[in-house]
Amino acid sequence: MDRVRVRFAPSPTGPLHIGGVRTALYNYLFAKKNGGTFILRIEDTDQARFVEGAEEYIMESLAWCGIKIDEGIKEGGKYGPYRQSDRKDIYRQYADLLIDRGDAYYAFDTPQELEQLRIEAEKAGSTFIYNAAVRGMLKNSESLPKNVSDEKLNSGEPYVIRYKMPRGEEFHFDDIIRGSIVVNTDTLDDKVLFKSDGMPTYHLANIVDDHLMEISHVIRGEEWLPSLPLHYMLYRSFGWQPPLFAHLPLLLKPDGKGKLSKRDGDKMGFPVFPLYWPYGETAKGYREEGYYPEAFINMLALLGWNPGTEQEIFSMQELIDAFSIDRVGKSGSRFDPEKAKWFNHMYLQKRTNTELAMEFREILRTKGLHLDMGELGDLVGMVKERVTFVKEIWDQTDFFFKAPESYDPDAVKKRWKGDSPDMLKELKAVLEKISDFTPASTERSVKSWIESKGYNTGAVMNAFRLVIVGSLRGPHMYDIIGWIGKEETLKRIDKGISSLGKKQ
């Protein structure tokens, strides 16, 4: 195989959606697996849709995901510039070349005229296609006498350059994922290659850049499959060797129908973007929701690709080693937010207590709490396995920091019995005598006291939990009181007894 060079070529029209991130990821994995180069090319030929901040967003997203760009706007490279608006001067000559070869022509039809034709066709129950069948009846350099056409060009009348799709040809081409595909060129249209504003369309710019940048494999979304024949045709007209193409299946909505769209996130309560999008209509991001990039990438990689083994947890390097484009599926994948959470849970479990403590410390800081790392590490270790996100640690540990201000009514009803106050008074006396207030020693003393008195363990411990935590949740009681300390423990027992009182 020649040197592998792939590109991810998004348009800066807004935040990058997770489908786009997956496309970038597969390109990256394929490149790294084959010792190739991953290129980021910004396709901003549509000036009307350009969105400020989108380009930066794309780059920051890839960086967050750990997808490293080899050649691009910031990285540089021998094939630059890597932004199509900076390559504007390149495209015109290729459009002219096609005209010289008779594979393209000038068209003067106005957008309004074409719109009218479409409406009329629709009324008649058909679809208007600008192709060989109607070319001769429209305003272009194929139908008009040469002098009329030249006059229009010279007078500065707006025009576009269209590809002259051949008539009645059975055209064969290949896709790595789909296999071989055949279309009749009569069903294709004379696509605009060069717009009246002086910019190329996607089709022209894409083919020219892929050729000039020596792209070996084009890995992109399935929405491009219908224009693949045109792209092959363009390579043929230029006399260039086309790259290999792989069209990825789309990401679908978790419920209902259709492909995942930008609006789905807020509607269904999960992000569809890697990062928070701060402009205009803001959108949530995985990063801000508390996902680890490793988990996010792992989840995305497995949506449409699988290694053929039962392994599900992959580091980026493992993904690179295992990746093969042959194992990319053919059908669209429905995105499952629950599975995404599971991946994050798994990655969080792999973090050390110290790492988690450092992350959690940032959250505590916003609450005005400052603790040393040793204490925090112990705390986090008690609850890490019950959380999916670092931010959930607070929900699991709030009672460590403050005595309950109220007691869960259901728990009180169920666990606060008539003899609870007396039992807790006795328990308090037992605890008071313990000088070495560690989980091991409190557990030993309390257990032997319960045993000697013949009490029911559940009755004691649940009432105890109620006054310490405020509800029936949390880690083991001895771990909790070991962390909050003897003094605080005794205080909470007193407070609980006086607040809850005797059961009526």
Next chain:
RNA sequence: GGUCCAUUCGUCUAGUGGUUAGGACGUCAGGUUUUCAUCCUGGUAACAGGGGUUCGAUUCCCCUAUGGACUACCA
């Protein structure tokens, strides 16, 4: 409407011309636990339908159905 693409548990998927059709998420049940959660064990659940080809099709072919993409001087 037209063109193209797709179709295995609810979801992501493995898989083969003859399998008890496997795994994961979810869900349900049981166990562990002083609580909740975790965890462990187990269960549930799928080859869209119809024709072929074949000794035998989930697997190969055709049709239908369903879903999806595209159908712009957007990418």
